Amino acid sequence: MAEKRQQAVFDVILLEAIDEALLSLGENVKLAVYSHLEFSFNIERREIPERIAEFSDALDRIFSLGARHLEVLFMRNLHLKIKLFCEWPTWCKWVISDVTFIEYVRLMKKKFVDAEAGELEVEVITEAGEEQEQYS
Numbered sequence: 001m002a003e004k005r006q007q008a009v010f011d012v013i014l015l016e017a018i019d020e021a022l023l024s025l026g027e028n029v030k031l032a033v034y035s036h037l038e039f040s041f042n043i044e045r046r047e048i049p050e051r052i053a054e055f056s057d058a059l060d061r062i063f064s065l066g067a068r069h070l071e072v073l074f075m076r077n078l079h080l081k082i083k084l085f086c087e088w089p090t091w092c093k094w095v096i097s098d099v100t101f102i103e104y105v106r107l108m109k110k111k112f113v114d115a116e117a118g119e120l121e122v123e124v125i126t127e128a129g130e131e132q133e134q135y136s
Contacts, residue, residue: 003113006112006113006115007109007113009112010049010082010108010109010112010113011049011050013078013081013082013112014048014049014074014078014105014109015045015046015048015049016077016081017074017077017078017080017081018048018074018077020077021070021073021074021076021077022034022070024073033062036062037055037058040058041054041058041061043055043058049105049109052101052102052105052106053102056071056100056101056102059071071100071101072101074101075101075104075105078104078105078108079108082108082112
């Protein structure tokens with residue numbers, strides 16, 4: 001049950017990170033993107049965490065090469081919110097630059113859920129100026 005709760009918490013944080021990145025384009029653009037996702041791709045905002053590959057594909061179709069820029073913003077915002085660091089093997093540093101948005105979200109979700117099991121400590125920053133939540 002705790003794992004499901006952690007997954008739900010992560011999903012909320014991911015949606016906040018996506019909202020903030022889209023908001024950087026303007027409120028009207030953010031709303032238009034969510035509307036386009038829902039009506040053209042049948043992806044509701046609340047479904048994005050569970051349909052991350054479809055979401056990424058829809059972004060590609062909407063923004064073409066600009067989708068990569070948005071995905072980098074999503075990852076940056078997510079990283080800033082959960083302060084979770086992954087150690088990569090030193091022999092595969094060249095792979096890091098090739099990590100996709102989908103892989104990054106999958107890895108961060110797993111690490112975040114593992115924090116509930118006491119395997120690592122994670123700080124969550126919900127909004128600028130608010131206190132941080134800690135999961136360990």
